[in-house]
Amino acid sequence: MIDRLIEDIVRKQSPICVGLDTKFDYIPADFLSREYSMNPLQYAASNIFQYNCTLIDAIADIVPAVKVQAAYYEMYGCEGMKAFHDTIVYAKNAGLVVIADVKRNDIGATATAYSSAYLGRTKIGDEEIPVFDADFATVNGYLGTDGIAPFVEDCKKYKKGIFVLVKTSNKSSGELQDLKIEGKTVYERMADFVEQWGSECVGKYGFSAVGAVIGATYPEQAEKIREAHPGLFVLIPGYGAQGGSAQGLVPNFDKKGLGGIVNNSRAILTAYQNEKYAGMQFDIAAREATLNMQRDILDTFDKNGIAYE
Ligand SMILES: O=c1ccn([C@@H]2O[C@H](COP(=O)(O)O)[C@@H](O)[C@H]2O)c(=O)[nH]1
Numbered sequence: 001m002i003d004r005l006i007e008d009i010v011r012k013q014s015p016i017c018v019g020l021d022t023k024f025d026y027i028p029a030d031f032l033s034r035e036y037s038m039n040p041l042q043y044a045a046s047n048i049f050q051y052n053c054t055l056i057d058a059i060a061d062i063v064p065a066v067k068v069q070a071a072y073y074e075m076y077g078c079e080g081m082k083a084f085h086d087t088i089v090y091a092k093n094a095g096l097v098v099i100a101d102v103k104r105n106d107i108g109a110t111a112t113a114y115s116s117a118y119l120g121r122t123k124i125g126d127e128e129i130p131v132f133d134a135d136f137a138t139v140n141g142y143l144g145t146d147g148i149a150p151f152v153e154d155c156k157k158y159k160k161g162i163f164v165l166v167k168t169s170n171k172s173s174g175e176l177q178d179l180k181i182e183g184k185t186v187y188e189r190m191a192d193f194v195e196q197w198g199s200e201c202v203g204k205y206g207f208s209a210v211g212a213v214i215g216a217t218y219p220e221q222a223e224k225i226r227e228a229h230p231g232l233f234v235l236i237p238g239y240g241a242q243g244g245s246a247q248g249l250v251p252n253f254d255k256k257g258l259g260g261i262v263n264n265s266r267a268i269l270t271a272y273q274n275e276k277y278a279g280m281q282f283d284i285a286a287r288e289a290t291l292n293m294q295r296d297i298l299d300t301f302d303k304n305g306i307a308y309e
Contacts, residue, residue: 001135001161002201002209002233005097006258008064010308014294015257017099017235018059018286019265020087021069022048024076026269028282045079048072051282052087055269056094058283059290065097067235067263068134088134099235100134103165108146119162120154136161138213138235141190141197148197152210155201161209161233164194166225169215169238191225195232205258207233214252216244216262223251226259234260239293240267246300257301257308264293 009015024044031054032047056066068091073084091098104114118137121128141148141164151162167177167187177187184192191212198210208231214222216238225232234252238244239262252260267274271289272282280288301307 001097001155001159002207002211003203003205005064005135005161005261006203006205006207006233008097009261010257012062012064013298013308014063015253015261015297016063016290016294017065017067017261017263018055018063018268018290019067019069019101019237019263020052020055020091020269021072021265022052022269023072024048027051028272031282041076042079045073045076045083048076048080049083049086049090052083053090054283055286056087056091056096058287059268060091060094060096062287062290062294063096065099065135065261066091067099067101067265069101069265071101085132088132092133092135097135099136099138099163100132101138103138103140105140105143105147107143108150111143111147112150115150115154119151119160120158134160136163136211136235138163138165140165141193145193145197148193152197152201155209159209161201161211163211163213163235164190164197166190166194166212167214167218167221169217169242169244173215173218187221188224188228191229191232195229198232202231206231207258209233211235213237214260215242216248217242219248219251222248226251230254232259235263236260237263237265240264246296247304249297250300250304250306253301253306255306257306262293262297264290268293 073080100118116122118132139162198208201209211233213235216236268286268289272285277285
């Protein structure tokens with residue numbers, strides 16, 4: 001899957017992932033269904049799914065991937081998780097790579113169950129059934145190797161990928177991640193682990209399907225990690241609403257524009273509320289915002305001697 005993601009990034013000249021952190025409140029009133037016979041959670045979830053489908057149709061030709069943030073579906077209960085599942089199916093059918101942002105982990109046995117849910121198969125009798133069946137999942141590596149191994153096994157078996165939290169984009173990420181142990185920060189040690197965990201998952205472009213999450217808000221830290229780990233593929237959240245800049249993304253990428261994919265959720269989902277896109281329908285505004293992000297990144301790449309071949 002890592003090779004396909006890289007090929008789609010290059011083909012679309014777009015190292016961008018649109019984040020489907022779809023809150024009911026984001027949906028414009030004139031898009032809401034007039035079908036009021038459902039309970040409130042069903043109503044919210046069914047509108048979220050319709051919104052996602054319209055948005056996916058608007059961006060599928062200009063980005064390689066979407067990231068579906070589970071929190072915004074879990075908050076609507078079972079109906080929300082159905083919308084999560086159906087959104088994954090819809091996005092895959094639209095030709096997109098799907099990252100399930102679930103940040104899962106636990107002790108080995110339980111991590112195996114999580115991995116079956118999001119990447120692998122659930123065994124019932126003789127049948128092995130794909131459940132959410134995303135292409136990538138985000139995971140938390142802080143329980144250590146036994147909590148990650150089941151995900152890595154499913155990456156190998158089903159050609160999937162994971163992104164392990166290394167240096168997160170949030171303000172307080174340094175409280176723990178920047179602490180030093182024997183001369184290295186915790187995030188640097190985590191990056192070492194990620195390389196080790198993914199050593200048998202390296203694809204034809206030299207990047208492993210076991211990648212890292214590094215926030216766009218921490219370019220200096222990204223530079224350090226990149227120097228130590230040239231084969232680490234990075235999911236980069238934090239561009240847009242969190243203030244990460246295109247220039248700050250540069251350390252993650254090699255001169256061919258490879259090495260990462262940049263997520264943007266709220267600034268695309270709610271672009272129609274931005275005066276820059278005033279009067280546009282939400283899907284048209286989302287497309288324009290995505291194209292502007294692409295221009296911003298490609299112009300910055302150009303200034304830094306980075307270009308897709
Ligand atoms: O370090 C991290 C890890 C994950 N995220 C997630 O990415 C998106 C960012 O949303 P924006 O609206 O573009 O800020 C969201 O799903 C986060 O949970 C992150 O931001 N930082």
